[in-house]
Ligand SMILES: Nc1ncnc2c1ncn2[C@@H]1O[C@H](COP(=O)(O)OP(=O)(O)O)[C@@H](O)[C@H]1O
């Protein structure tokens with residue numbers, strides 16, 4: 001059982017590097033929370049403060065309602081898996097996994113048993129836990145091997161085994177998959193999720209990869225420049241990004257951003273991009289902002305070839321726009337299409353059944369229910 005919280009946590013390096021800036025984040029018991037953001041946004045620093053490897057400049061780190069800022073790392077009952085995991089080269093897999101356990105348990109809980117002369121019992125307990133972890137990770141046949149006889153993926157699993165075997169209150173993982181090749185990363189991603197489901201241990205997982213965040217996190221916390229931008233389920237973050245940064249960071253290919261103005265047209269508010277005009281429902285808060293310059297966001301997957309049979313009907317002059325097709329990139333299941341609509345360069349994900357051609361004009365439609373508007377100055381979503 002462990003809930004973890006950051007309450008107004010700040011970490012300043014030197015005089016003015018705000019690695020983490022007034023962070024408020026509650027991670028629930030048993031939750032798989034992903035911290036995601038570009039390199040340098042403060043993810044590792046946040047994680048290291050939970051582990052006690054970095055001291056907060058201000059605010060409270062809280063585990064199960066107890067402020068732990070002053071609790072030494074070894075007493076926090078936390079296991080951390082790093083990107084650059086180091087296995088002991090001279091030990092086989094079994095001993096690598098058992099090592100931390102022996103060290104830890106001999107010092108603490110098992111110490112009494114040792115002194116009661118029940119060393120055999122300890123050995124059996126450790127053995128059971130090592131084998132249980134190895135089975136869970138599918139490396140039970142590798143227990144006798146040395147690290148140099150393992151593939152990168154297998155080594156990473158041994159590193160995970162070393163963390164799992166301790167059955168900590170909290171797992172902290174800092175980009176643990178980034179040294180693996182693409183295929184292995186996807187496979188290990190699924191294994192980690194399965195592992196979390198069966199162990200139910202609160203996990204805080206750091207990555208710069210938005211796909212990893214979206215596929216793994218029960219909730220994801222997006223950071224930029226030490227500041228939390230949004231924390232919610234992948235679905236909410238994708239459909240309702242809080243600001244332009246989150247909107248551009250989550251989703252691939254990335255959201256298109258177009259400078260636009262709210263205008264009145266026949267008594268109704270519209271979004272005018274200069275190249276095309278889209279209607280705004282009267283209920284939209286931006287409808288009351290006539291004259292305001294905004295940023296229109298449209299995800300590539302919300303643009304369709306108007307000539308095709310789409311989930312969104314083509315309504316001429318309402319959701320349509322004309323554009324020149326510059327480049328068509330085949331992705332197998334879809335095309336990524338580079339469009340130019342007036343001054344706006346855009347990306348669209350189009351079904352492979354399309355008959356559009358490079359260097360030709362075509363008509364496209366926008367799913368009006370999925371457009372995003374952002375304040376040009378503050379970059380906050382208008383909704
Ligand atoms: N020990 C340190 N001394 C000085 N600056 C640091 C130190 N650790 C991290 N930083 C700075 O703090 C910011 C956040 O770093 P970090 O938490 O490692 O980001 P991330 O893990 O998201 O890439 C960066 O600007 C980084 O240069």
Ligand SMILES: [Mg+2]
Nearest residue numbers: 043044045174
């Ligand atoms: Mg980092």
